[in-house]
Amino acid sequence: MSGLAIRNARLGIGQRSLLGPLDLAVPQGEIVTLMGPSGSGKSSLLAWVCGTLDACFTASGAVAVDGTDVTALPAHRRRIGILFQDDLLFPHLSVGGNLAFGLPPSVRGAERQARIERALADAELDGFANRDPATLSGGQRARVALMRTLLAEPRALLLDEPFGRLDVGLRERMRRFVFDRARRLGLPVLMVTHDPEDAASAGGAVLHLVAGGSVRRGEPGGEAADALPA
Amino acid sequence: MGASGLALRLLVAPRPGALLRAAPTLTLVLFLGPIAAGLAGTALPAFGFLPAIGGERLSLAPWAALLQAPGFAASLQLTLTSGFAATALSLGIVVLFCAACHDTALFRLAQATLAPMLATPHAAIAIGFAFLAAPSGMVARLLSPWATGWTRPPDLATVNDSAGIALVAGLVLKEVPYLLLATLTALNQVRAPALMRAARSLGYSPAAGWMKAVFPVVYPQIRLPVYAVLAFSLSVVDVAIVLGPGTSPTLGVLAMRWFSDRDLALWFPASAASLLLAVLVSLAIALWRMGEAILSRLGRRWIEAGGRGGGGGALRLAGAGALAAVATLSLAALLVLLLWSAAGPWRFPHALPSSLTLETWRAQAGRLAEAFRATATIGALASCGAVALALLCLEAEHRFGIEPSARALWLLYAPLLLPQLAFLFGLQVLFVRAGVDGTVAAVVWAHLLFVLPYVFLSLADPWRAMDRRLARSAAALGAGPWRTFFTVKLPVMLRPILAASAIGFAVSAGQYLPTLFAGAGRITTLTTEAVTLSGGSDRRVIAAWALAQALLPLLVYAVATAAPPFAWRNRRGLAVA
Numbered sequence: 001m002s003g004l005a006i007r008n009a010r011l012g013i014g015q016r017s018l019l020g021p022l023d024l025a026v027p028q029g030e031i032v033t034l035m036g037p038s039g040s041g042k043s044s045l046l047a048w049v050c051g052t053l054d055a056c057f058t059a060s061g062a063v064a065v066d067g068t069d070v071t072a073l074p075a076h077r078r079r080i081g082i083l084f085q086d087d088l089l090f091p092h093l094s095v096g097g098n099l100a101f102g103l104p105p106s107v108r109g110a111e112r113q114a115r116i117e118r119a120l121a122d123a124e125l126d127g128f129a130n131r132d133p134a135t136l137s138g139g140q141r142a143r144v145a146l147m148r149t150l151l152a153e154p155r156a157l158l159l160d161e162p163f164g165r166l167d168v169g170l171r172e173r174m175r176r177f178v179f180d181r182a183r184r185l186g187l188p189v190l191m192v193t194h195d196p197e198d199a200a201s202a203g204g205a206v207l208h209l210v211a212g213g214s215v216r217r218g219e220p221g222g223e224a225a226d227a228l229p230a
Numbered sequence: 231m232g233a234s235g236l237a238l239r240l241l242v243a244p245r246p247g248a249l250l251r252a253a254p255t256l257t258l259v260l261f262l263g264p265i266a267a268g269l270a271g272t273a274l275p276a277f278g279f280l281p282a283i284g285g286e287r288l289s290l291a292p293w294a295a296l297l298q299a300p301g302f303a304a305s306l307q308l309t310l311t312s313g314f315a316a317t318a319l320s321l322g323i324v325v326l327f328c329a330a331c332h333d334t335a336l337f338r339l340a341q342a343t344l345a346p347m348l349a350t351p352h353a354a355i356a357i358g359f360a361f362l363a364a365p366s367g368m369v370a371r372l373l374s375p376w377a378t379g380w381t382r383p384p385d386l387a388t389v390n391d392s393a394g395i396a397l398v399a400g401l402v403l404k405e406v407p408y409l410l411l412a413t414l415t416a417l418n419q420v421r422a423p424a425l426m427r428a429a430r431s432l433g434y435s436p437a438a439g440w441m442k443a444v445f446p447v448v449y450p451q452i453r454l455p456v457y458a459v460l461a462f463s464l465s466v467v468d469v470a471i472v473l474g475p476g477t478s479p480t481l482g483v484l485a486m487r488w489f490s491d492r493d494l495a496l497w498f499p500a501s502a503a504s505l506l507l508a509v510l511v512s513l514a515i516a517l518w519r520m521g522e523a524i525l526s527r528l529g530r531r532w533i534e535a536g537g538r539g540g541g542g543g544a545l546r547l548a549g550a551g552a553l554a555a556v557a558t559l560s561l562a563a564l565l566v567l568l569l570w571s572a573a574g575p576w577r578f579p580h581a582l583p584s585s586l587t588l589e590t591w592r593a594q595a596g597r598l599a600e601a602f603r604a605t606a607t608i609g610a611l612a613s614c615g616a617v618a619l620a621l622l623c624l625e626a627e628h629r630f631g632i633e634p635s636a637r638a639l640w641l642l643y644a645p646l647l648l649p650q651l652a653f654l655f656g657l658q659v660l661f662v663r664a665g666v667d668g669t670v671a672a673v674v675w676a677h678l679l680f681v682l683p684y685v686f687l688s689l690a691d692p693w694r695a696m697d698r699r700l701a702r703s704a705a706a707l708g709a710g711p712w713r714t715f716f717t718v719k720l721p722v723m724l725r726p727i728l729a730a731s732a733i734g735f736a737v738s739a740g741q742y743l744p745t746l747f748a749g750a751g752r753i754t755t756l757t758t759e760a761v762t763l764s765g766g767s768d769r770r771v772i773a774a775w776a777l778a779q780a781l782l783p784l785l786v787y788a789v790a791t792a793a794p795p796f797a798w799r800n801r802r803g804l805a806v807a
Contacts, residue, residue: 055631075705091803134802
């Protein structure tokens, strides 16, 4: 099966169960939104999916990308990209250096440079290759972070509250920027957020994490408020 | 044995992760092994056993010889009084300054001047201080003859006094910056500003608020550094040679004299004295701990009485004055070294030499260059080795989720809480048996024991505070753990890594006893030569060596401070906050 699949996922801290059992399939080119209050374990679920879950958590279940089980692979071999609320651009590298960091080493020479130039053009950042990331605006940095993730040629994309830090005016533009590119590349996207507008903008299936760690399926853009446990 | 088992495991398990996983254990073995072996190698001769020089049977004769040595009781008393006095005075000045001045601009100024003060070796400060305070020193010259009437140096024991006052003063000059740095680090960890806001809003004066709300939280964090100061002050040798009394010297100097005597039979009482020093230090730390318990009980009553404290203008003056005195004396000590090293004829009551000349430097240039090279080589190897080990340990901690325990911190402090004499002689015996004594490698290893704790402590906090999501981002972009380590973590940590290297270099450059013992007297560094010369009478030569000894670590420190801003001049995200 193509796309991202999560089977029988359970997360906990010590003896305490945090989340699950959860089964989830995100087909290629679709966006599934997972909503829930803070502390419900949404971000930990994404960390587990991409293989960077902190050692203090316990987890069981399986993650498959395009039908291949990647649960046993370390994070850097899974080819699952992730975007966070903070852009996490490497402060010691230029904008171009950050993009090059994402690009696989098999892309060489002039092609490497061309791919970086194309990515910058796509992000409306032509000529920014030598800039210090710290001198960019929040929206520009967020676009660089997405391009860096896409240049790594992921087979699935995770979004961890990716628009929370942006100004309200920028948010809708950035949502469209991210979702358009993910759809164009046919990536399965799993997004966690507590902003109902993110879910509405994504337009795909919406799941609500409810108290006790189980999941309820909601309508796209539907009543999110009643899913928040008291 | 554990070490050979570990080595075997490393050989048969060549997976790249295996070496890293073993890094903390390997470091502890490299680090604590020599100390344990050295302690044993000192304890046996202390009881008469050292077959190489004819000690075939265990006996108490070395102890009898130690107890019957002329002036032993005075030595013991001097060791204890100077050690406790230096520690209490240093801690007192630091606490007074922090309580009185934590909310002033002076506090930030002190932070900025701290690092260079720390980088200056003990011996250089001690020699410079002697040149200030001696009967024919700078202070007497500035006051003579107009205020004192002296036209010749007075017959006063202002340094090398039998009560050890000059020794205590020399120690305080170096220990105050160290304890202040430890306190500032601790203040960052306990969120002192928030505690102070709470205390101030309840009506406490700044000084009373700091003593009652902040100090009780900070003290547990600086407890180990305080014990290290106590251990160091009780057992120091180089400063005591320069500033302490010549007859009935401290126990450490007494042991060192016997160790370097032609009569090898004196090694037995020397070992006994070293072991006694280790026992004294342990007892002193236990006693200090008891004092802490009593003071904290009294302090709690004082805190709960609810006194808000007064205006505190006098207190502020005292705190600022005490720290300013320490800083001024340190700087003056270096300046007087500079002056003497370039002095032409300089008769007693004159405040300045009648002419300046580079003759001393020219005459010493060849030997200085040689010792400079040796000091730099040993310092570079020891600090690079320590930084590499510390980085591997911290990376293993990161990658395998190892949680360091409180006991690990005590182990790290072990070389700083034991008198150097207590294990260096035993270590040298081992080096001799292994045929490596007197080599650069042996000296580097001996230095590593003292360099590693400082390097690790200075690197651990920034490393653990590094944004872990940077490494996670790199992994999600397909970078393996080693690529992430070299291309993301190391560059981002450049500043703390270079700072730790500079600290390590300064610690190495200042080592006297480890160089002497492991080098078997055949390796001369700026420090060993400066201390040896300090017993002589040629002030110009002594000054040149002491100044060179101070300048080398300062130079390295300056480079380490200047390099990151240069490397990151186009990276605002890595600029100093």
